[in-house]
Amino acid sequence: MSGYIVRRLISMVLMLLLLTLVVFLLFSVLPTDPARLTCGKACTPEVIAANRHNLGLDLPLWQQYWDFVKGIFVGRTYGSGTQTYSCDAPCLGYSFKRGEEVTTLIKQGFPATFWLATGAFIMWIVVGVSVGIYAALRRGKWQDKTVMGISLIGYSLPSFFIGLVLLYFIILKWELLPYPSYVSPFENPVAFFQTMLLPWIVLAILYAAFYMRLTRNQMLDTLGEDYIRTARAKGLSERIVIRKHGLRAGLTPIVTAAGLDLAGLLGGAIITESIFSLPGIGSLAVNSVVDADLPLIVGITLVTATFIIVANLIVDLLYAVIDPRVRLV
Amino acid sequence: MGKARPGVLAAVVVAAGALTLTACGGGGSSSSSTGSAGGTPTKGGKITYLEIGEQFNNVDPQRVYTGEDLAFFSGTIFRTLTAYKFSKDAKEGTSIVPDLATDTGTVSDGGKTWTFTIRDGATFETGAAITCADVKYGVSRTFATDIITNGPQYAVSMLDIAKNADGTSAYAGPYKKTGQDLFDKAVTCSADGKTIVFHLNKPVPDFNYATTLSAFAPVPQAADTGEKYDDKPVSSGPYKISVYKKGKGGQFILVRNDKWTQDSDPYRHAYPDSWEVDFGLDPAVIDQRLISGAAADQTAISTLLTPASLPIVFNDPKFADRRTNEFDPYTRYIAVNQKKVPDLKTRQAIAVALDREALRTNAGGAFAGDYADGAIKPNIGVDYAPTGMWDGLLGKTIPATGDPDYAKQLLAGKTPTITFDYPNTPTNAKAAAIIVASEAKAGITVKPNPIEAGQYYGVVFDPAKAHELINAGWGADWPNASTVIPELFTPSGGFNLSQADDKAFNDASAAAKVELDRAKQATMWQDLNKKASEQVFIIPTRFGRDQRLPGAKIGNAYLWPAYGSWPYGDMYVKS
Amino acid sequence: MSTNSSTGAGGNYLDVRDLRVEFPTEDGLVRAVDGVSFTLQRGQTLAIVGESGSGKSVTSQAIMGLHNRKSANISGQVILEGEDLIAMSDEGVRKLRGQKMAMIFQDPLSSLHPFYTVGKQLVEAVRVHQDVTKDAARKQAIAMLDRVGIPNPDRRVDDYPHQLSGGMRQRVMIAMALLNSPTLLIADEPTTALDVTVQAQILELLKDLQRDFNTAIIVITHDLGVVADMADEVVVMYGGRLVEHGSVRDIFHRPEMPYTLGLLASMPRLDHGRSSRLDPIPGLPPSLIRLPKGCVFRPRCTYHDKVPNGLCDTERPELITTAPNHEVRCHMTADVRRAIAVERLGARIEETA
Amino acid sequence: MAVDVDTEARGADGVVAPEEIKGRSLSAIAWGRFRRDKTAMISLGVLIFLLLCALFAPLITSVMGLDPYEINRHAIDDIGMPLGCGKPDSAFFCGISWQHPFGVEPGTGRDLFSRLLYGLRISLLIAFSATTITVILGTVFGIVSGYLGGRTDAVIGRLMDIILAFPFLLIVLALSGVFTQRLTDLGVPEGNASRITYLILVFSIFGWPYLARIVRGQVLSVREREFVEASIAMGSGTRRILFKEILPNLWAPIMIYATLTLPTYIATEAVLSFLGVGVLPPTPTFGAILADSVQYMSIIPSYLLIPGVLLAIVVVTFNLVGDSVRDALDPRAGRV
Secondary structure, X not given: OHHHHHHHHHHHXXXXXXXXXXXXXXHOOOOOOHHHHOOOOOOOHHHXXXXXXXXXXXXXXXXXXXXXXXXXXXXXXXXXXXXXXXXXXXXXXXXXXXOEEHHHHHHHHHHHHHHHHHHHHHHHHHHHHHHHHHHHHOOOOHHHHHHHHHHHHHHHOOHHHHHHHHHHHHHHHOOOOOOOOOOOOOOOHHHHHHHHHHHHHHHHHHHHHHHHHHHHHHHHHHHOOHHHHHHHHOOOOHHHHHHHHHHHHHHHHHHHHHHHHHHHXXXXXXXXXXXXXXXXXXXXXXXXXXXXXXXXXXXXXXXXXXXXXXXXXHHHHHHHHHOOOOOOO | OOOOEOOEHHHHOOOOOOOOOOOOOOOOHHHHOOOOOOOOOOOOOEEEEEOOOOOOOOOOOOOOOOHHHHHHHHHHOOOOOEEEOOOOOHHHHOOEEEOOEOOOOEEEHHHOEEEEEEOOXXXXXXXXXXXXXXXXXXXXXXXXXXXXXXXXXXHHHHEOOOEOOOOOEOOOHHHHOOOHHHHHHHEEEOOOOOEEEEEEOOOOOOXXXXXXXXXXXXXXXXXXXXXXXHOOOOOOOOEEEEEEEOOOOOEEEEEEOOOOOHHHOOOOOOOOOEEEEEOOOOHHHHHXXXXXXXXXXXXXXXXXXXXXXXXXXXXXXXXXXXOEEEEEEEEEEEEEOOOOOOOHHHHHHHHHHOOHHHHHHHHOHHHHEEEOOOOOOHHXXXXXXXXXXXXXXXXXXXXXXXXXXXXXXXXXXXXXXXEEEEEOOHHHHHHHHHHHHHHHOOOOEEEEEEXXXXXXXXXXXXXXXXXXXXXXXXXXXXXXXXXXXXXXXOOOOOOOOOOOOOHHHHHHHHHHHHOOOHHHHHHHHHHHHHHHXXXXXXXXXXXXXXXXXXXXXXXXXXXXXXXXXXXXXXXXXXX | OOOOOOOOHHHOOEEEEEEEEEEEEOOXXXXXXXXXXXXXXXXXXXXXXXXXXXXXXXXXXXXXXXXXXXXXXXXXXXXXOOEEOOOOOHHHHHHHEOOOEEEEOOOHHHHOOOOOOHHHHHHHHHHHHOOOOHXXXXXXXXXXXXXXXXXXHHHHOOOOHHHOOHHHHHHHHHHHHHOOOOXXXXXXXXXXXXXXXXXXXXXXXXXXXXXXXXXXXXXXXXXXXXXXXXXXXXXXXXXXEEEEEEEHHHHHHOOOOHHHHHHHHOOOOHHHOOOOOOOOOOOOOOOOOOOOOOOOOHHHOOOHHHOHHHHHHHOOOOEEEEEOOEEEEOOXXXXXXXXXXXXXXXXXXXXXX | OOHHHHHHHHOOOOOOOOOOOOOOOHHHHHHHHHHHOHHHHHHHHHHHHHHHHHHOHXXXXXXXXXXXXXXXXXXXXXXXXXXXXXXXXXXXXXXXXOOOOOOEOOOOOOEHHHHHHHHHHHHHHHHHHHHHHHHHHHHHHHHHHHHHOHHHHHHHHHHHHHHHHOOHHHHHHHHHHHHHHHHHHOOOOOOHHHHHHHHHHHHHHHHHHHHXXXXXXXXXXXXXXXXXXXXXXXOOOHHHHXXXXXXXXXXXXXXXXXXXXXXXXXXXXXXHHHOOOOOOOOOOOHHHHHHHHHOOOOOOHHHHHHHHHHHHHHHHHHHHHHHHHHHHHOOOOOOO
16 A cells, blocks of 8 residues: 555656646747746847846757756746846746746735635535436436436536626626635635635536536446345345445545546636635736746646546545445555 | 726826816716815825735836826825826816925027926935936936836937937947947036936927826935836835735735924825735726725725626715716726728727627616717817717718618628637626627627737737727827827827827927917817727727715825825725 | 144145236337246255246246336236235235345346445345344344355455456355245346356355255256256246246256247256257247247247147137146147157156156 | 346346347447437437537528628617626626627627637637547557556556646646647648647647546446457467557446546536637637626626536536446446
8 A cells, every 4th residue: 555655656756847848848839938928028139038047938949948957946036137037946947927926926826716716616516416316216207307407518518608697697687706816715704705605616517516416327337236135134224235335335435526626626616716706826826827927837737637646546545445346545 | 007997998098198187077967076175184094995906017117107106106105306287176176386396497499408407406206316317217217118018108209318229229228238338429418417407309389288207206316226226126216115015915005204394294194104005906896895894994085897897986975075976087988009900991890890888788878988089089178179070081980889881881792801819807898799790780790809908019019919909098198189099099199099190290299299279289189089999099988087985984086187186195984 | 834824725735726927018028937836845945947028037026026017017916925925015025025036137136226335235134034133233244244154254244346356246145035034936047147266156056045944945947957957846937927847857957838948958968068058949939028929939849840730820819737837838739748758858857757 | 126137137037138138239229218218209300309409600690691700880889788788787698688698798798609619610620620639549558558557557557647647727828839830840830730739749748648548447347258269369469459449448438438428528628718728719619708708797697697608518418428328338237
């Protein structure tokens, strides 16, 4: 087990390195010269050259990559002479556009994204799974058909459209909620919930719809298993059969999906965050693209990818805990 | 603040400027802004600014260069040697008064030497007295062009310091310190540190207008953190920064600077106790808040209304005493890349075919502005004269909807294919569609090339990447076309998107710049403006207008001609 | 047959009367079991044989009450010690399940829950019906594992099913079934998933247990070897119907229904016939949705011409008692049937007679 | 729950094994089930209708005398508002007339009905092509990694992990500029051609791993089946095994995946063009129209709602059909 984890961690690090390389190469060919972007109207070749040097863009690509990776582990310093900005490990780069370290920017963005993701996560797991089970138990009946219909529509609606419609009716037209402006739940819980409610709903709709079907189908598969019949043959009551024998086996696959989806969202929900102007990683990502803020884009990409990869590991470990047949070797 | 609103793309980078409304203050504009005046100003309260952008482009005094920001910071935290008078009257509002200096400066040596005396009792938020050295150091920072980016370059171009071969200054700024001695000769301080003298490389009759820019604001050398100074500059005004949190949901909060004294600063009124800027709000939401005017939003302000809100605000009498509808500082135009379209007739054909009427309608019709006939905007004053661009200058009178047949005639069978660069916003996409459609009528194929707003100028200023047509806008830095013609149409200019480089034109422009006879200078600018239109360096589309809706409880909420902005130093919260 | 067995109506321990099970599916009504009747005494073994789709398993699960009554129409009577299970409430049947009547399924791997240890599953089975502590239940479980011949059960008890061999798993299934010493045990293809030697052990085990607990066993199988080895009585099913019923001797030595003949003919000599399958009957089992109009076996029956005026095509044959406790469903006359039997299986009949 | 039918269906006694089904091809059975499913048939009808609309968009619009590109100055007032919109007393569905059933675009007066119709074309074009490529990639990689196993499998596995770890939207947004340019350099005609190609490519590149995983799993299970082992024993070539033995068993899951992927691609395309990535003006797309509508949300709600609802209808329809196909091919996964 521990040996397995070690091996997985190693391969994880390797994968992340590979990932950084891919990301790096991909973005080393952006249309705009980052150095040019750092200086505004009156821009002389000299200025560009200077900035290029400060950004380390005058170095060969492999050198840049090396510096970048080194920055992650031991930190690095930009610029030269009297004007140097040191960026401590883990350094994902320095955004000259915003005059901040990428890590700082991402840290600033994380809380909003975190609350958005976890809140929505709880919502959709509760709703999706319970309704899914309900549908499975009512299989083929009108309740089941209704649930499936709703869920289908649910995941068919483009989230940005749901978001805009809710924004228009709930906030602009009927003024049921105040205009979204993010506050930390510790500062002002009420305002926090008022702001987060719609974003949570928008995200939850999409995922809950999906989880309803997932849960339902998993449950149906499980309830069709021979060992369920055995459990009945033992004389167990239907409730115990479903609770003890059905759910555990049926919901195991949900763990995987849930883990990865949550991880994905922790990397920022671009649409939802932009629509409800949440100061999260998602909207940070969009702006980084709009500004061609290269270091920031690369940084966010890496962080997001890391979340996913780590989640993969965690899910696998969890799986081993839940399902004795899975052996980690 | 300087951030782009849908449709008002140019505001992303273009400099703000002083304007006079005398020339054409039509459109019921002046009447519309009378309401907010009157009543006696009272101290206290907080004014909230609702902002789309997620941070200021810059806060560093030497780097601020967008109209609204210049007005805001100059009115609150940066004192400058001279400043524009607070008044909504076009003439007064663009006249200069002493601020940090005791007078508006004395000129000698035929306009090449300017002297200012610094006021007693002026201090930084630290309590330290502001001396010549601080002003001098501030100015010197402009030369560190690798760190102090985005700011105006007037100090670099005007001060009497040798240039390198590549045209850059021999002085590399206070960080590298190369050529420091040259700078110390160009800007000198008296022993008592009260008097500062600027030695210029050629006569600049209106140098004391340039000194209104916060680029000439004092910076205590000890506190200079270079790049980082942009986050928390030291205040010399009645307020100081207490919070600056960037990003969506971020805030910028100014509180009173207790070291500041009214008698050391007769210029600023500093009525409200604090200012709050809320970043990263959706334009539609901002307008909605100002329109529905909830209690909290009655002391709120913002800048331009979105096209969608205009009908609501201007069709409803209840806003009559609040709404403003004035000329903004900018001329909207499409720069025509001279390098890519060398043939004059082709350039003229493009201009002739363009449906300016549809473009204007798309931008909001009369609200978007009046049809433009050149780079120089009428409200600049003496320097403007009609160029007649659409009234025969191009060979015949061109209707606002364009004249495809005449364009064909000019093309004489040519069917050019050109590309139009524009910042990628939905409204611009529609403008692009209009350009494509109208040029097509003349057999000209236009390919739209949307560019992410944030990268726009980074791309179009790169000669390798700029295409034939480039969407842009520009406003004068002060009421003299010396901040328009040379900037836009000569290689030495900072905003020469047209890639214009016409020997005769360059020389004429250089001459006009140093002409001391203002009347004579004016006619020279008028001729050059006409020439630029005739040569189709640009296709002027609109003299932009600007509609705003301040909160009901904001006093002195008039559009300040100086920057085409709110008069931040003059505004107050009605009790 | 034991005397102490409390017997229900008609003196039978188990009395299945005119059992019918139907599944409404989107393809139509599936008549899985159509009017099956038989009886069984304690200590006796009844074998139900037939091809896939003949309704064997459905019958057994109907007896256990494992069908969901919402999705299956069940009619007739299953009288266990005088109580009609069909009429009884779900709850009532549940209480009997695993206690008075237990079932062993084929493919023990999929029939045991992969997430729980053998012990946990056995303990659960004990505590459904007995009010005992976990430890007590665990002791019982271990004892039972030992009883069904699992080496060092006290360690095995904590294994997961996937850690056991096929034979072991089947023993665990049996142990689970016997925990509450049921008096009716239904074994559905108990040995098909196992290899020959293990099959033998399992069958022996079942027989021992039957002796000790005096259990009534219903064994469902394709495998005539198993039948010969265990059964006292045999029910032959085809197309959801009972087509022949009699003692083992009757079925093996005096078969009368052509289908039974087919089964036997397809079976090699008993002594080495244990794992033989019954395929070479020409044709396929009928669709339970659209049964042939006449005799269900008609399409595959080579002797229907022996019946006058095509009765086989028009009329369903009734179940007729041809000898004491020997019933057959066929239109042919008794002597014709016997003649055919001799003709088909002459050799074997002589040999074993 | 109707569990018993299932267990039976899979159990030794295949109760639900009507002999007339034996011999009939899976597709025939599936089609049989599909036909019996009312929702399936209705949604299929709607889908075909939509396809025809898209296909004959030019014809339809010209018959109605509409042109998606024409600037209709007459349809908007002098500040660019659709006639009747923007007044304090404006109706919810202002700007809608017999001539312009869905209203017109503020600022230009271009007809929305025809623009949406043309937008539908683009969406479907992209979605269909992307799905096709995705399926090809996914199948090939899935088979290869499932069949060859070993190192190949591992390598492909890692590749998939990396692709799936990327933040799709961010990458697509960030790279659109460069890669569209690259495509043009590679000879794809610049402008929409290359931009559409870009979208199709990114969709496929980020989409195939999901299918590949499914296919791989199938291949692994199929491999175990006797007949493959048999044919290996018979020494038949890998090629034959792949195409004769394995592929036939794969088309059902592939079909299911394809039908369920198509709608997600339609939706994603809309999201991307909403964020400004996608075809150039004046070519219309759902996303671009919705993006423009946002700023008018408060005064021309219909401008937001009509395109949005239409988009939703399209996606729902395709999902419904996809669902029914899944149910038909694999009844145990879906409804009874």
